[in-house]
Amino acid sequence: MVRHDHDAAGEVATRKPPSHSRASVQFDLSFTVEAMPRLLLGAAFTLGLAVAAMALSLALGTVIAIARAAGPRTVRGVVAAYISFIRGTPLLVQIFLVFYALPGIGLDFDPFTAGIIALGFNSAAFTAEILRGGLAAIPVGHIEAARALALPRRVLWLKIILPQVFRLTAPVLINEFSLVVKGTALVSAITVVELMRTAQQIYNANTRAPEVLLGAAAIYFVLLFSISQAANHLALLAGRRGSR
Amino acid sequence: MKLEFSVGMRFWELFAEGLATTVLVSASALAAGLLLGLLLAMGRLAKSAVWRAPSLSAIELMRNVPFIALLYIVFFGLPGLGVQMPTFLVGILALGLYAAAYYAEIYRAAIQSVPSGQSEAAQSLGLTPRQTLFRVVLPQMMPYFIPPATNQAVMLVKESAVLSTITLVDLTMAAQIVQSTTFRPLEVYIIISLLYWALTETISRIGALCERRCRARFASGTTQAAVQ
Numbered sequence: 001m002v003r004h005d006h007d008a009a010g011e012v013a014t015r016k017p018p019s020h021s022r023a024s025v026q027f028d029l030s031f032t033v034e035a036m037p038r039l040l041l042g043a044a045f046t047l048g049l050a051v052a053a054m055a056l057s058l059a060l061g062t063v064i065a066i067a068r069a070a071g072p073r074t075v076r077g078v079v080a081a082y083i084s085f086i087r088g089t090p091l092l093v094q095i096f097l098v099f100y101a102l103p104g105i106g107l108d109f110d111p112f113t114a115g116i117i118a119l120g121f122n123s124a125a126f127t128a129e130i131l132r133g134g135l136a137a138i139p140v141g142h143i144e145a146a147r148a149l150a151l152p153r154r155v156l157w158l159k160i161i162l163p164q165v166f167r168l169t170a171p172v173l174i175n176e177f178s179l180v181v182k183g184t185a186l187v188s189a190i191t192v193v194e195l196m197r198t199a200q201q202i203y204n205a206n207t208r209a210p211e212v213l214l215g216a217a218a219i220y221f222v223l224l225f226s227i228s229q230a231a232n233h234l235a236l237l238a239g240r241r242g243s244r
Numbered sequence: 245m246k247l248e249f250s251v252g253m254r255f256w257e258l259f260a261e262g263l264a265t266t267v268l269v270s271a272s273a274l275a276a277g278l279l280l281g282l283l284l285a286m287g288r289l290a291k292s293a294v295w296r297a298p299s300l301s302a303i304e305l306m307r308n309v310p311f312i313a314l315l316y317i318v319f320f321g322l323p324g325l326g327v328q329m330p331t332f333l334v335g336i337l338a339l340g341l342y343a344a345a346y347y348a349e350i351y352r353a354a355i356q357s358v359p360s361g362q363s364e365a366a367q368s369l370g371l372t373p374r375q376t377l378f379r380v381v382l383p384q385m386m387p388y389f390i391p392p393a394t395n396q397a398v399m400l401v402k403e404s405a406v407l408s409t410i411t412l413v414d415l416t417m418a419a420q421i422v423q424s425t426t427f428r429p430l431e432v433y434i435i436i437s438l439l440y441w442a443l444t445e446t447i448s449r450i451g452a453l454c455e456r457r458c459r460a461r462f463a464s465g466t467t468q469a470a471v472q
Contacts (some may be wrong), residue, residue: 021420024461027324042283078446084441084445085437085441087398087444088398088440088441088444089402089404089437089440089441089444090401090402090403090404090405090406090416090440091402092406092408092416093405093407093416093433093436093437093440096416096419096420096429096436097433097434097437100423100429101430101432101433101434102430103428104429104430128290134366147380183310183312184310185310185311185312185313186310186312186406188312189409196310196312196313203320207319209316209319209321210317210320210324211323213313213316213317213320214317216313217309217313217314220308220309220313221305221308221309224308224309225265225304225308228308
C-alpha cells in the first residue's frame with residue numbers, strides 16, 4: 001500500500017513561506033491568544049499520545065532489559081543490535097518506517113496507532129538502557145538472599161528486583177517521558193493531529209505562522225519544563241533519602 | 245512481497261546528495277553549536293546576573309521546546325523580520341541554535357567538574373581570566389566534555405532529519421523523493437536507516453578515539469609530574 005499525505009496542513013507546511021507579504025504584516029499577539037483554545041486541545045492529544053507511547057515504552061523496555069540481563073546469548077545479541085539501531089537512526093525516519101514501509105509487509109496502522117508504536121518502540125530502547133543502569137545498582141546480596149530462600153525467578157524479578165529498579169530510576173524515567181513528549185511533535189509529519197499539527201492547521205487558515213507557532217512553543221515549554229522540574233525534584237528527594 | 249534493493253543503485257546519486265547535505269548541515273550546525281554553546285555557558289557561569297539571566301533563559305527555552313517547533317519559528321519568523329535566507333542556511337541556523345543550548349549545558353557541567361582550586365591557582369599566578377579559561381580550565385575539562393559532546397553530535401545528526409520538513413533535500417528528503425517515484429518505501433527507508441546508522445556509528449567511534457587520546461595525554465602528564 002502506498003500512502004499519500006495530501007491534506008492541507010502537510011502541503012503548506014513543506015512550502016516556502018510567503019516572504020514578500022509577510023514583511024509588511026505586523027506581528028500581532030492577539031492571533032496567539034485567539035489560537036490558544038485549539039492549541040490547548042492539541043496539547044491534550046499530545047499528552048495522550050505521550051502517555052500511551054510511554055506505557056508501551058515501559059512495558060517493552062522492561063522486557064528488553066530483562067532479556068539483556070538474563071536471556072540466552074543470541075537474545076542478548078538481538079537486543080543489543082535493536083538498541084544500537086534505534087539509537088543510531090533518526091526518530092523521524094523510524095516514524096516513516098512504521099507508517100509508510102510496514103504496510104508493505106502487512107502491518108497497516110492508522111496514523112495515531114503508527115505514531116504510538118514508533119514512539120513507544122523508539123523510547124523502549126532508551127528505557128531499557130535506563131533500567132539496565134538501575135539493575136546494576138541492585139546489591140548482589142538481595143539476589144543471593146532470594147536464591148538462598150529458593151524463591152522462583154518470577155518472584156525474584158517481580159517482587160525484589162523490578163520494584164527497586166523502578167524506584168531508583170524514576171527521575172531518569174520521567175526525563176525520558178519528557179523526551180517522548182518532545183518526540184510526539186514529529187508524528188505531525190504523518191498527519192496525527194496533535195499540538196504541532198493543530199498549529200499548522202490554524203496558521204494555514206489565518207497565515208499567521210509566527211504568532212501561532214509561538215503559542216504552540218509556549219505550551220510545549222510549560223509542559224516540558226514542568227516535567228523536567230518534577231524529575232529534578234524527585235532526584236533531589238531520592239538523594240536526600242539515600243544519604244540519610 | 246519481494247525486496248528490491250536495486251532502487252538504491254538506480255537512485256544512488258540522489259542518496260549520495262542527500263547524505264552529503266546531511267553531513268554538511270550537521271557539521272556546520274555542530275561548529276556553530278560548539279562556539280555559541282561556549283558563549284552561552286560563559287554567560288550562564290558569569291558572576292553578573294546581567295549575563296546569567298538571559299543565557300539561562302535562552303538555554304532553558306530552547307531545551308524545553310521540540311526542535312521542529314523551533315525550526316518552524318525560525319523558518320516562518322525570519323521573513324517577518326525582513327531576513328531572506330536560503331533554506332539551507334535556515335536549517336543550519338535553527339539546528340545550530342538548538343545544539344548551542346545543549347552544548348552550553350555540557351560545557352557548564354564539564355567546567356564545573358574541574359576543581360575550582362585550578363582556576364584559583366591560575367589567578368594567584370597572575371594569569372588573565374582569558375588565559376585561565378583557555379590554558380587551564382578548558383584543556384582540563386576535556387575528559388568530562390568529550391563523551392557527552394559526542395552523544396550530542398549523534399543527536400544532532402538525527403535531529404537534522406527534521407530539516408526535510410522545510411524542503412531541504414537531506415537524506416530523509418531523498419528517501420521521500422525516491423519513495424514517491426518508486427513506491428518502494430520499505431527498501432528506501434531500510435537503505436537510509438543503514439546510512440544514518442553508519443554515520444552515527446562513525447561519530448561515536450571518533451568520539452571514543454578522542455576520549456582515549458585525551459585520557460592518554462592526561463595520564464602521561466600526571467606521570468611526568470610524579471617523576472619530576
